[in-house]
Amino acid sequence: MISEMIETGTWLPYLFAFLMGFSMLVYGLLDGYDLGVGMLSGTTKYRAEKDTMIASIGPFWDANETWLVLGVGILLVAFPKAHGVILGQLYLPVFIMLVGLIFRGVAFDFRSKSQSKYHIWWDRAFAMGSLVTALAQGYMLGSYIVGFDSSLGSIVFSCLVSVGVAIGYCLIGANWLIMKTEGQLQKKSIRWAKISLYGAVACIFLVSVGTPAASLRIFEKWFAYPNMFYLSPIPGITGILIFLMFTTLQKLPKKNDQHCWVPFVLTVGVAIMCFIGLAYSFFPFIVPNEMLIVQAAAARSSLLIILVGALIVLPILIGYTFIAYRVFHGKSTTLRYD
Numbered sequence: 557m558i559s560e561m562i563e564t565g566t567w568l569p570y571l572f573a574f575l576m577g578f579s580m581l582v583y584g585l586l587d588g589y590d591l592g593v594g595m596l597s598g599t600t601k602y603r604a605e606k607d608t609m610i611a612s613i614g615p616f617w618d619a620n621e622t623w624l625v626l627g628v629g630i631l632l633v634a635f636p637k638a639h640g641v642i643l644g645q646l647y648l649p650v651f652i653m654l655v656g657l658i659f660r661g662v663a664f665d666f667r668s669k670s671q672s673k674y675h676i677w678w679d680r681a682f683a684m685g686s687l688v689t690a691l692a693q694g695y696m697l698g699s700y701i702v703g704f705d706s707s708l709g710s711i712v713f714s715c716l717v718s719v720g721v722a723i724g725y726c727l728i729g730a731n732w733l734i735m736k737t738e739g740q741l742q743k744k745s746i747r748w749a750k751i752s753l754y755g756a757v758a759c760i761f762l763v764s765v766g767t768p769a770a771s772l773r774i775f776e777k778w779f780a781y782p783n784m785f786y787l788s789p790i791p792g793i794t795g796i797l798i799f800l801m802f803t804t805l806q807k808l809p810k811k812n813d814q815h816c817w818v819p820f821v822l823t824v825g826v827a828i829m830c831f832i833g834l835a836y837s838f839f840p841f842i843v844p845n846e847m848l849i850v851q852a853a854a855a856r857s858s859l860l861i862i863l864v865g866a867l868i869v870l871p872i873l874i875g876y877t878f879i880a881y882r883v884f885h886g887k888s889t890t891l892r893y894d
Contacts, residue, residue: 568863569853572634573842575866579627581831585728585824586620586877589613592729594660594686595722596748597679605741606679610664612736612888615880617664621657622873633862638842638852645704646696653692659685687722694721701763701834702770703844713766720759727752728827731819736888738813746808749819753805757798760830764791767837771845774837787836794829797822 590613597609632639643650659681667678698714730752733745768775778787801822804815842849853859 566850568856568859569634569849572630572853572859572862572866573849575870576627576630576634577831577835579623579630581828582877583620583623583627584831585827586616586623588725588827589728589732589820590617590620591686591690592725592727593732594682594729595690595726596729596733596745598683598687599748600744603675605744608737608741608888609733610667610682612733615884618661619876619880626869626873630862630866634854634859635842635849635852636854638847641843641847642700646699649692649695649699653689653696656685656688656690656692660689690722690725691718694718697721700844701767703846705770710770713762713770716762717759717766720755720762723752723755724759724827727756728820728823731823734808735817735820738809738887742809742816746805750805753798753802756826760794760826763830764833767834771837773845777837790829790833790836794826794833797825797829801826 593609593613597606600606600609631642663678663682663685667675667682695714695718698717699710701717702710702713727749730745730749734742734749737745768778777783801819804818804822808816808819810816838844840849841847842852854862
């Protein structure tokens with residue numbers, strides 16, 4: 557069977573589905589923490605704290621969005637049929653997300669260039685743009701889970717997922733600040749993380765219940781015997797990581813800033829496990845219960861050409877990301893606009 561897939565090229569759609577999923581996962585993690593930091597910046601009234609928070613994401617936030625471009629780009633060129641269906645259903649939340657991203661970008665630069673009396677407005681625009689972007693992305697996820705159903709119950713579910721994703725971003729953003737800051741701001745970040753953790757757990761539970769409830773096929777994939785035993789490590793590991801995060805947060809800050817990185821790593825682990833669960837639920841569909849990965853894929857010859865480009869772009873993007881995070885590791889310094 558494997559040799560037949562290689563000869564016929566039927567493995568190509570699954571490869572691109574993996575690359576698209578990988579890109580969206582990396583985007584959710586990287587842009588998730590900087591959206592979270594942006595939202596949390598609106599909760600402090602001190603200019604110095606806002607500057608430090610924004611300085612912690614300054615070298616990364618713009619490049620993080622490259623992963624979103626890559627993921628959507630793969631959807632467009634490798635799965636044009638699915639791109640038309642998915643974007644057709646999500647035009648409004650996508651538009652709202654883009655407005656939020658524009659507000660973030662403009663506010664990030666203008667907060668340092670404008671007169672001091674306008675600083676507060678650009679700070680609010682940055683926080684609001686982050687919130688709008690997070691809510692729009694959460695609503696898109698909720699809509700995808702329910703198969704773009706437009707009933708009242710599905711809309712309410714999507715709205716709840718929207719809030720949950722925003723809270724999840726706040727959690728990973730707060731844990732990023734625990735790792736990147738110190739002193740009073742770090743203590744505030746620990747408090748933000750503790751609060752956000754409860755909301756994130758509620759969101760995970762909601763999606764875990766809502767996803768199989770939205771589809772009998774997904775329900776059977778998870779709960780039919782013996783699948784439920786083989787899949788039990790996914791919720792099990794997720795629960796362990798959440799418990800470890802909760803206990804770690806109770807013990808921070810520690811002397812010499814020990815283990816300040818642990819909550820962020822645990823959050824990444826939780827996000828990966830949740831992504832694996834969602835990916836398993838919907839596979840082999842790319843449009844839930846409507847279009848299979850192989851049905852939506854472009855022609856084999858087109859995918860081979862796209863693969864060449866992906867093999868060039870992806871290592872460059874991964875390499876740049878690694879170098880950027882390596883160069884700017886450690887605690888955030890005072891924000892400067894020289």
